[in-house]
Amino acid sequence: MIERRADAPVRIVLTGSECTGKSTLAKALAEHYGVGFAREYLREYFEKAGGRLCIDDTVPIAEGQLQRETLLEQRGSNPLICDTDALSSVIYANHYFGSCPQRIEAILASRPRTHYLLCHIDVPWRADGQRDRPEQREHMHGLFASELDRRGFAHTRVRGSLAQRMATAMGIVDRLLSA
Structure with a gap:
């Protein structure tokens, strides 16, 4: 893990299982701070595939998201607001697939960390052709929480x-920007 340099941007990564409001929150944060955001590449790739x-x-x-x-x-x-990352x-x-290619671990290890926002599963699940296994939402959320904790x-x-999520997120981003 690489620590953030003093001159590097505050990096905020929205993470969590599918259909938890990550993209909605990323867009709202980007609009609030007047910046763009790194949209989720998986959705585009999935459609092309x-x-x-x-x-x-x-x-x-993972490489498309990094780009x-x-x-x-x-x-x-x-x-720097990211709608997901290599995690x-x-x-x-x-x-x-039961395993993860080492290249993805290398991408994750190469990126500076600032703060992850783990989106909870308390928003309605919606089928869209990409999302699957709504009955596993709690399990998947637990995988994300455990991995964030395990990696520190x-x-x-x-x-x-969204208003509650924005208030929480803006408090964190504002604190990190002023540090």
Whole structure:
């Protein structure tokens, strides 16, 4: 894990299982702070792949997400808001395929950490062709929480309405920006 340099942007990663409001919160935070955000690459990749993924797709997904984040970083975005990162690729590769390619672990290890916002499963689940296994929401949420704890990544659990989530998230981002 790389610690954040003093001149680096505050990096906020929205994480959690599917259909937990990550994209909605990322967009709202980006609008509030007047910055762009690294949109989730998986959705675009999934659609291009015709809705079927295998273990060989996990590295290109993680690399595509990294490219989106790097582009915003190069543009000077601060805070740097990411709608997921390689941590999700690690968790989903292990969950769906039983292992995770070392390249994804390397991507995760190479990125500076600031703060993860773990979105809770207290929003309605909606089928969209990509999301599956709504009956496993609690289990998947637990995988994300356990992995954040196991790796010692700074994180805050966000829950409730969008307004409640925004209040929690803005308090964290404002504190980190002023530090």
